[in-house]
Amino acid sequence: MTAGNGELADLLRRAGLEIVGDGEAVNVLPPKAAWRPVAAASTRPTAEVRDDHPDLVAELNAQWRRLATEYGVLGTDGEFLLDALTSPRGWLRVRLTEHWDLAGVLGPRPGRPEFVTLSADGDSLLGVTTEEYSVWLIAVDRLGERLEAQARARAAESPEEHAACWQSFRRFTSAPERLRRAWLEGLAGNPAAPVSVLRRLLTVDPAERVWSALLDRELPPEVVAAWLAHPEWTVRRRLVESRHLSAPDRTQLLADAAPEDRTVLAMLTATMGEPLTEAGYAALAADRDPRVRAEMARHPDLPVQLLGALAADPDSLVRSRAATRAHPRPRPSRSTDEPDCSAAESTTETVELRSRDQDPEVRYRALRDARLSPASVVRLLDDPQEWIRNAAAGDARLPARVLTSLLHGTETARSAAANPAVPVAGMHHLLDRAKVGSPPPGSPPA
Known part of the structure; x- marks a missing residue:
């Protein structure tokens, strides 16, 4: 995920965050899973700040910085991963700029933050969530x-x-x-x-x-x-x-088709190379609609005698398809994946x-x-x-x-x-x- 859209870029700018590289994180658990220990009913806060604190935003930022350092969420290079419930969802690899403000920006309003941060290796988590009368900071190490x-x-x-x-x-x-x-x-x-x-x-x-x-x-x-x-x-x-x-069922299906549908169904059958009965090939090769005959001329299993008849068809498109059709191609393999040689x-x-x-x-x-x-x-x-x-x-x-x-x-x-x-x-x-x-x-x- 990158900060390509304007709304997200503006959010990061106001929060005092800069994207590291392309902003993407690899081989870490998805944000939805990271939120579970933060939102679980049994969760207790690592630190709690009451919402009537006289300097709520500053205190929350200070507590986040303290816990992020203590629990290893902030790397030695200052990088960490962030999910702030923005759209599209996904981790962003970021670092703090000189003037940053997570608690004042990453939420519905200042002092009501909702975000999760994760160490770059995915093993330490620090979530911030607003409860009824306070803000909780939940830290999890050895994730x-x-x-x-x-x-x-x-x-x-x-x-x-x-x-x-x-x-x-x-x-x-x-x-x-x-x-x-x-x-x-x-x-x-x-x-x-x-x-x-x-x-x-x-x-x-x-x-x-x-x-x-x-x-x-x-x-x-x-x-x-x-x-x-x-x-x-x-x-x-x-x-x-x-x-x-089966070939009989496919033949019957095409026979039941209305004239306006038969061309499309014949095209699909020929493209997929699926078999028909001998009578089915003959009926479609002699269809009144030249488009159906032209599609059948492409079928890799069309009997040779019918292909020869189509090569002399009154319609030029049918003759062209029959004349230029490649030699019957080998059937694509439908075998299972190659066995894992290391399995034994x-x-x-x-x-x-x-x-x-x-x-x-x-x-x-x-x-x-x-x-x-x-x-x-x-x-x-x-x-x-x-x-x-x-x-x-x-x-x-x-x-x-x-x-x-x-x-x-x-x-x-x-x-x-x-x-x-x-x-x-x-x-x-x-x-x-x-x-x-x-x-x-x-x-x-x-």
């Missing part, structure tokens, strides 16, 4: 060590606690629109979602646009059949984008160490390792990289109380709803809260 301990505590869960948590979760009955949308997107990609859940998703208004995750996965035959039988053509036509649709040599201890590595790719590979402890998965929910935090939110090792809290966070709801650890009853409860109708009659049981 990484404390977060590790908290992660271990949050990861501990008995079977009885697990069951009670999901039972309690079902007491919630409503949710804002943004949260409902995130749940639907997540459930559409949840690998453990049964037929009954996937079929309920097909009742969602097409405007909700939850179909992308369904298109990226292999669907049970019952769900494909229900999708192909959907009364809305706008819903049915999206299936042509799926790489898991690693141990549980080395996997744990890699989950703390400075390289985010190494941390991610550790997260994907089945030997990583649930406590480390919980810890990675506060990873500096958002994509790793999202991957951790979708990890089945998370305890129920952590996963249910993620389902209620707008930044994590989608990844959490895609977590295979969500029980089927919980998935249906999310659909109920999202006001999604019941599946059509005859749907298989959950």
